[in-house]
Amino acid sequence: MNSRIKSLIKKEFIQFFRDKALVMLVIYIFLEVAICGWALFMEVKNLPTAVYDMDKSQYSRNLVENFSETENFNIKYYVNDYNEIERLLDRGRASIAIVIPKDFSLNIIEGRQSKVQLLADGSNSNTATLAISYGAKIIRKYSRNIEIERLGISKNQISLLPSVNSLVNSWYNPGLNFTHFNLVSMVAIAAIFTGVLLASGAVVREKEVGTLEQLMVTPIKSYELIIAKILPMGIVKMFGLAVGVLISVFLFDVPVRGSLILFFLLSTLLFFTAMGVGVLIATVSKNMQQSLLLSFFVLFPIMFLSGTVVPISSMPVLLQWLSYLSPLRYYMNIVVGIFLKGVGLDVLWSQALSLGVIGSVIFLISSLRFKNIMR
Incomplete structure (x- = not known):
């Protein structure tokens, strides 16, 4: 040089x-x-959540508890009408709302299908997609437990039922x-x-x-x-x-x-x-x-x-x-x-x-x- x-x-x-x-x-x-x-990060944690429980039964309270027990949802608001949900979502105070209808527990007791509504703030599509996915998973698990209880099947008997399990293996980033x-x-x-x-x-x-x-x-x-x-x-x-x-x-x-x-x-x-x-x-x-x-x-x-x-x-x-x-x-x-x-x-x-x-x-x-x- x-x-x-x-x-x-x-x-x-x-x-x-x-x-x-x-x-x-x-x-x-x-x-x-x-x-x-x-x-x-792509995880959703402590999402501010609003609950509109029109049923106010033991079944609806148990469902809400299932949401609050996870780290994904933070139950911050209990509202009394749809207008409050709209205001919370408009102002960004809540990211997702859980609406439980009046006949929620009655349908479960009488063996009919009962529905729960999830309202998500879709302005952030990634957060909304993950939140709805987590919420639907909680509801499916809750429904599964009710079905098992109604059929009178114990946990030991569940393991004897035929099932298909997927073995997922993620390479490079397990x-x-x-x-x-x-x-x-x-x-x-x-x-x-x-x-x-x-x-x-x-x-x-x-x-x-x-x-x-x-x-x-x-x-x-x-x-x-x-x-x-x-x-x-x-x-x-x-x-x-x-x-x-x-x-x-x-x-x-x-x-x-x-x-x-x-x-x-x-x-x-x-x-x-x-x-x-x-x-x-x-x-x-x-x-x-x-x-x-x-x-x-x-x-x-x-x-x-x-x-x-x-x-x-x-x-x-x-x-x-x-x-x-x-x-x-x-x-x-x-x-x-x-x-x-x-x-x-x-x-x-x-x-x-x-x-x-x-x-x-x-x-x-x-x-x-x-x-x-x-x-």
């Missing part, structure tokens, strides 16, 4: 650590992994812990975000302070400047990525079933791609504000088409085809494969190759654009 590149690298480190806002941005992006781990996938996806998103934002910021900063023109008249070549921009930012991003991995593993018990060395090696491919995108954005941006706006304009489609938010198979066919252009799609498969599945390069080589090809094309285009502005 010649002395010019060494001097430029030293300059980049000095400029980066002087820019407190940029340093805080890098720290925040990777600390956001912890925030998302605590805040984002506990179906959503936090594990959530954390590794946040690490992947943080990696590409920092790569793009730092690279674009490093070049645009030169434009804003006027040092890019000074660099143009110095005896340095464009490739030397590109190398000097890449190496410091790569080191900073690797350090941030290591922090994100440590947070995921030690704070949230995310398993590492594969090779961390392979993970960091393949992460350089994503950084290579991200920095290419960042430099390309910087070449068409006049200031930092434009750079940030264009970065998010590019990053959000990359993120949404990667499978981190919704499964790619659930997308429309056109978007499924467009997802092949998202480098984060391939990196996400790499991260999940190494952390949760424990697979190696023999399985991930196609993902690494695709990521490398996309990165090479993007970096070539951005390098040519950068050479043009250096002339």
